[in-house]
Amino acid sequence: MSLLIRNVLLDEEITDVLIQGRRFTQIGPDLDVRADRVINGRDKAILPSFANGHTHAAMSLLRGFADDMELHVWLQDHIWPLEARLTEEDVYVGAKLACLEMIKSGTTFFNDMYWHLPGTARAVEEMGLRADLSLVFIDFQDKQTADRNWAKNQELYAACRACSDRIRFVLGPHAVYTVSRESLLKLKDFALEKNLLIHIHCSETQKEVQEAREQFGLPPAAYLHELGLLGPNLCAAHCIWLDQEEMELLAEHRVKVIHTPTSNMKLCSGSFPYERLKEAGVCIGLGTDGCSSNNNLDMFEEMKIASLRAKDRSGDPTALPAGEAFAMATQQAADIFGLEAGRIEEGRLADCILVDLQHQRLVPNHNLISNLVYAANGDCVHTTICDGNILMDEGVVEGEAEILAQARETAERLTRDSKFEIG
Amino acid sequence: MSLLIRNVLLDEEITDVLIQGRRFTQIGPDLDVRADRVINGRDKAILPSFANGHTHAAMSLLRGFADDMELHVWLQDHIWPLEARLTEEDVYVGAKLACLEMIKSGTTFFNDMYWHLPGTARAVEEMGLRADLSLVFIDFQDKQTADRNWAKNQELYAACRACSDRIRFVLGPHAVYTVSRESLLKLKDFALEKNLLIHIHCSETQKEVQEAREQFGLPPAAYLHELGLLGPNLCAAHCIWLDQEEMELLAEHRVKVIHTPTSNMKLCSGSFPYERLKEAGVCIGLGTDGCSSNNNLDMFEEMKIASLRAKDRSGDPTALPAGEAFAMATQQAADIFGLEAGRIEEGRLADCILVDLQHQRLVPNHNLISNLVYAANGDCVHTTICDGNILMDEGVVEGEAEILAQARETAERLTRDSKFEIG
Numbered sequence: 001m002s003l004l005i006r007n008v009l010l011d012e013e014i015t016d017v018l019i020q021g022r023r024f025t026q027i028g029p030d031l032d033v034r035a036d037r038v039i040n041g042r043d044k045a046i047l048p049s050f051a052n053g054h055t056h057a058a059m060s061l062l063r064g065f066a067d068d069m070e071l072h073v074w075l076q077d078h079i080w081p082l083e084a085r086l087t088e089e090d091v092y093v094g095a096k097l098a099c100l101e102m103i104k105s106g107t108t109f110f111n112d113m114y115w116h117l118p119g120t121a122r123a124v125e126e127m128g129l130r131a132d133l134s135l136v137f138i139d140f141q142d143k144q145t146a147d148r149n150w151a152k153n154q155e156l157y158a159a160c161r162a163c164s165d166r167i168r169f170v171l172g173p174h175a176v177y178t179v180s181r182e183s184l185l186k187l188k189d190f191a192l193e194k195n196l197l198i199h200i201h202c203s204e205t206q207k208e209v210q211e212a213r214e215q216f217g218l219p220p221a222a223y224l225h226e227l228g229l230l231g232p233n234l235c236a237a238h239c240i241w242l243d244q245e246e247m248e249l250l251a252e253h254r255v256k257v258i259h260t261p262t263s264n265m266k267l268c269s270g271s272f273p274y275e276r277l278k279e280a281g282v283c284i285g286l287g288t289d290g291c292s293s294n295n296n297l298d299m300f301e302e303m304k305i306a307s308l309r310a311k312d313r314s315g316d317p318t319a320l321p322a323g324e325a326f327a328m329a330t331q332q333a334a335d336i337f338g339l340e341a342g343r344i345e346e347g348r349l350a351d352c353i354l355v356d357l358q359h360q361r362l363v364p365n366h367n368l369i370s371n372l373v374y375a376a377n378g379d380c381v382h383t384t385i386c387d388g389n390i391l392m393d394e395g396v397v398e399g400e401a402e403i404l405a406q407a408r409e410t411a412e413r414l415t416r417d418s419k420f421e422i423g
Numbered sequence: 424m425s426l427l428i429r430n431v432l433l434d435e436e437i438t439d440v441l442i443q444g445r446r447f448t449q450i451g452p453d454l455d456v457r458a459d460r461v462i463n464g465r466d467k468a469i470l471p472s473f474a475n476g477h478t479h480a481a482m483s484l485l486r487g488f489a490d491d492m493e494l495h496v497w498l499q500d501h502i503w504p505l506e507a508r509l510t511e512e513d514v515y516v517g518a519k520l521a522c523l524e525m526i527k528s529g530t531t532f533f534n535d536m537y538w539h540l541p542g543t544a545r546a547v548e549e550m551g552l553r554a555d556l557s558l559v560f561i562d563f564q565d566k567q568t569a570d571r572n573w574a575k576n577q578e579l580y581a582a583c584r585a586c587s588d589r590i591r592f593v594l595g596p597h598a599v600y601t602v603s604r605e606s607l608l609k610l611k612d613f614a615l616e617k618n619l620l621i622h623i624h625c626s627e628t629q630k631e632v633q634e635a636r637e638q639f640g641l642p643p644a645a646y647l648h649e650l651g652l653l654g655p656n657l658c659a660a661h662c663i664w665l666d667q668e669e670m671e672l673l674a675e676h677r678v679k680v681i682h683t684p685t686s687n688m689k690l691c692s693g694s695f696p697y698e699r700l701k702e703a704g705v706c707i708g709l710g711t712d713g714c715s716s717n718n719n720l721d722m723f724e725e726m727k728i729a730s731l732r733a734k735d736r737s738g739d740p741t742a743l744p745a746g747e748a749f750a751m752a753t754q755q756a757a758d759i760f761g762l763e764a765g766r767i768e769e770g771r772l773a774d775c776i777l778v779d780l781q782h783q784r785l786v787p788n789h790n791l792i793s794n795l796v797y798a799a800n801g802d803c804v805h806t807t808i809c810d811g812n813i814l815m816d817e818g819v820v821e822g823e824a825e826i827l828a829q830a831r832e833t834a835e836r837l838t839r840d841s842k843f844e845i846g
Contacts, residue, residue: 063786064793068744101783265731266797268740295797296784301724308688308728309735317691321491360524361719363486363827364834370487374689374718379802404786411787 001036001388008041008354009368010344017046019350022388027346044354044382045368048342049108050299051333053258054199054237054287056114057123057131058086058094060101061411063291071205071267079292082414083115090410091119097407098297099127103397105298105378106353108386109339111235111258111287113172113199117156121167128391130351132337133160134172134199137187141180150186157194166387168197170235175201176212176220181227188229197233197337200224203246204238204269221246221255230255235336237287238263239277240270247273251280256336259328261306263289274310274320285333286325298378299329307373322373354383424459424811431464431777432791433767440469442773445811450769467777467805468791471765473722474756475525475533476681477622477660477710480543480554481509481517483524484834486714494628494690502715505837506538513833514542520830521720522550526820528721528801529776531809532762534658534681534710536595536622540579544590551814553774555760556583557595557622560610564603573609580617589810591620593658598624599635599643604650611652620656620760623647626669627661627692644669644678653678658759660710661686662700663693670696674703679759682751684729686712697733697743708756709748721801722752730796745796777806 003019010017010027018026018033026033066078086094091114102110109130112120117135124131135156139146153171160169171187173179179187191198203209203220216223221242224230230253237258239250250257259272277284286306288297303325310320334342341351355362355372359380362371372380384392391397426442433440433450441449441456449456489501509517514537525533532553535543540558547554558579562569576594583592594610596602602610614621626632626643639646644665647653653676660681662673673680682695700707709729711720726748733743757765764774778785778795782803785794795803807815814820 061787063784063789063798064791065787065789067790067793067797068741070740074740097783097786104783262731265735266740268734268738271735291798295793296799298784298800301727301800304724305728305731308685311691312688312694312732315691317493317497317689318491358824358827360520360527360823360827361486361721363520364484364831366486366488366834366838367490368487370490370718374490375486375714376719377721377724377800377802379800400783401781404781404783408787411789415789 003037003039003385003388003390004031004033004035005039005041005046005354009045009357017041017344019385019388022349024344024346024348024350027344039354039383041354043357045357046344046352046354047372048330048334048344049106049351049353049384049386050329051285051337051339051342052102052107052110052287052297052299053235053285053333053336054260054289055098055110055112055297056290057098057110057112057120058091058114059290059292060098060297061090061094061407061414063295065292065415067295085414085417086115088116088119090414091116092122093406093410095120095123096127096403098291099123099129100397100400100403101297102129103127103384103391104381105300106355106381106384107297107299108351108384108391109333109337109341111170111199111337113174118159121160121163124167125164128166128389129386130166130339132168132170132197132199134170137171137173137183138178139180139183140178146180146183149183153190157196170197170199172199175204175208176216176223177208184224184227184229188227191233195233197235198229199235200237202236202239203241206241206270209241219243219246221249225249225253232256238269240264240272242273244276247277247280247282250277251282254283256285257282258285258287259306260287260289261309262302263293265305265309266293271313272309275314283332283336284328285336286328300372300377300380303329303373322367322370325373326369350388351386353381353385355380356382426460426462426808426811426813427454427456427458428462428464428469428777432468432780440464440767442808442811445772447767447769447771447773450767462777462806464777466780468780469767470776470778470795471753471757471767472529472531472774472776472807472809473752474708474760474762474765475530475710475720475722476658476708476756476759477683477712478521478533478535478720479537479713480521480533480535480546481514481537482713482715483521483720484513484517484830484837486718488715488838490718508837508840509538511539511542513837514539515545516829516833518543518546519550519826521714522546522552523820523823523826524720525552526550526807526814527804528723529778529804529807530720530722531774531807531814532756532760532764534593534622534760536597541582544583544586547590548587551589551812552809553589553762555591555593555620555622557593560594560596560606561601562603562606563601569603569606572606576613580619593620593622595622598627598631599639599646600631607647607650607652611650614656620658621652622658623660625659625662626664629664629693632664642666642669644672648672648676655679661692663687663695665696667699670700670703670705673700674705677706679708680705681708681710682729683710683712684732685725686716688728688732689716694736695732698737706755706759707751708759709751723795723800723803726752726796745790745793748796749792773811774809776804776808778803779805
């Protein structure tokens, strides 16, 4: 399959872009080539699609279910009881809704941590995105639970080898306060042996840091360092309450940090030390977190909120400028996750979007990146391409109505049951 | 002209809504009536449309023109030189783009302060929204400039009486540091005599407050009180750096306060004291500010960012819940501006939107208001109605392509000239 995009805006020039198989193969004006399909790129710009660095996709089913609450009320009385009843089929349905939303807003990769991983994997296979998938690993220091988790992870590791190479299996120790030292060490060794990414929540709340200091004598990132987990294969989400030494450790060990500004604000987690981490040399990506704490998966919004918040908290209107926000969501994210994507260049994987320059939010076009970060939203995306395949064609994703109907039905059933139980 | 919306979701019930002339005249299930036009409301919810409490509409032409800069560099080197060259025709073109964007994202009223008011008035007349329009009044303590401004305002007051009653003339003293005491007193008397609203920027930056203390011996709101300007006809935008006494003064005199969270964050203006103003009993609306400091006019985003920021700054995840954010953008705003709108009720003006419940961001629908505030964006709006007229019909606004083409052309000319001048 080959695809030729004619006369599209790329870095302020009008050009043609040829995709053959999974990759960009030729870029230049007036290409003298034929292709199975030609897209007219007039009034469109081509850009790398987004990578959502931290989410829990199937939580799309819980969108708007429990907002504006104290954290422990939210989790203990609403989210956890409902999650406990989720089946693999529910997770499949929720992940499909999430994939639909991501495709519609220009995201083609996400880094996920959730229950019933095979449900999410099935959704990703069908919807055509890329994803790094991990199962939530929580043992609460209990040996039996740890063993069960461990067995499950080994099984999933094997099962994911049968997936398409758009899906990679990742280890997902939830956080230092929910996973025992023994399990963390075991996961570290397994990750090294099998060359796997480890995805963890780290230093999200002040409480987490206080408890880590009490329990381990060290704050979370320093504790992970003591255990030997810091390395280029560790992806740490949130990273808010770090001390200076921890920031330097993260930089030194080339740990990947994912910033989740909307979730941090909605849950009052604290203020991400963007400037200090950047100065320390840490590579930073961007994530939406799950739909219970956002409540959408739109990376355009996430870029804007990241930039606004960095400015607001630092008092410096030049902080986290549009170009940096865009890089965090595209090329830096590709570097973090080792994807050969994130840039529109010959040889790279054809993961890209066409945005509609006729969308009223992108007019006038003094500066496209500023417009994308500060003015646009997901609906400015016209076409979404991943791995050389068109996932959204002129705003239309195949099977959309059915995905929405299934999600609605599943969510209603889940919360009906939940009301019954709480009542 | 009559319009019947059949089987639409209103406050968790499916009902019919009849609009005759400018107003809602009957609301109830299975209405036994005929109408000139019937809209199928299935899979739609009807809600009051938004009121944007503070903006500079024609600045849409400057969207993305100068971002990520220090405030004085931004204003002095970029915004002001360009604004100085704007003509009435440019403002008309920019305001049309702004009206288009507002209609598309469900806003039907805006409170504006800008140059060349007749340009904006013409755009509003043509596009069918409501607006309160003021001319920026700045005299920098110069008598001649004050006189010129004064004459211009009297002339515009007379001219606006010939406009449709969707447009109201408002007085727009820019701020206490740009308008002399004499002019402020004169405008106050004129407002009382003619029953006009006064729209002012107040306490936006710490610098403004410091200078007011030095110059007048009082912070801005207290100084306005001394001059007798505080009253129910004063609409004060920003109101960030207020002391406790000023908050009580604003409450006591029923001054209307407009919160502009995105602009405050982007320009690092400071933290709006939402909880304290609410406790003091102040009526608060919501505004986007102009497209140079936002960079769009989407009230959905503004509601979300207002809520996120209130939570973030207070450390309380229950602060500014979805229902309060929605009220600030609809019914509270209608009360502030004395519009007989803001609610879907018989007898009220038919200013409303239909949102598409099939939009992936509104699925599932556990809580519509949470979904609208935290998950939606302007593109969830399917139909926009103002004064009983359909301004957007199934996503389509008449004349859209021409408005965009004119805006693009005007913006390009303005910045081309600007580069020449700066260079």
